[in-house]
């Protein structure tokens with residue numbers, strides 16, 4: 001796939017096959033095209049050239065963003081609304097929403113307006129909403145970049161839980177430590193090009209490209 005805007009190619013061509021129920025971390029410097037790749041894969045954007053193919057039917061998917069998109073209503077009502085859109089019968093919505101709030105440690109905040117929750121609480125609410133959608137594939141676009149260490153830990157634990165439940169993870173991150181903790185494999189992008197697609201152990205110990213080596217050493221990649 002490629003994505004071109006006003007004659008400028010911002011991403012691609014990216015030719016890539018993702019398999020297995022892995023945790024794939026999408027890495028690379030600012031502007032590398034990580035978000036574009038995630039949005040194309042999730043179907044929020046259409047490729048200007050090329051196509052995305054799912055093997056078999058298109059899986060159920062959810063996406064968690066850097067800044068959660070929450071409705072101007074309570075935490076509970078945000079989840080109830082997601083269930084309504086999802087077609088869950090009315091009489092089951094509140095109980096299921098409360099279960100999800102409990103799972104993500106938010107029960108005590110159910111009546112609070114979602115938009116006044118702290119950044120970490122909002123992200124947990126977004127994860128609870130994703131959980132309720134029962135996805136087969138979960139996209140997370142830099143979900144921890146605005147969070148403190150405790151909130152980052154909560155998000156990473158949730159990612160591990162999703163993974164343990166058999167959900168395929170595609171997550172972008174700048175954070176090398178986070179990628180080392182979570183990744184089964186890494187997609188490394190730079191300037192709109194896919195530079196490496198490799199298992200995590202190889203990426204961190206013996207990256208093939210000079211760009212990835214510089215990125216891992218913490219040097220500026222231009």
Ligand SMILES: Nc1ncnc2c1ncn2[C@@H]1O[C@H](COP(=O)(O)OP(=O)(O)OP(=O)(O)O)[C@@H](O)[C@H]1O
Pocket residue numbers: 005010028029030031032033034035036037174
């Ligand atoms: N919808 C769009 N229309 C036009 N340009 C876009 C669009 N989305 C992204 N871009 C541009 O494409 C490039 C890649 O953006 P992208 O958000 O994918 O980068 P990124 O790797 O996620 O960066 P960051 O780490 O800073 O979030 C940037 O130069 C950005 O300005």
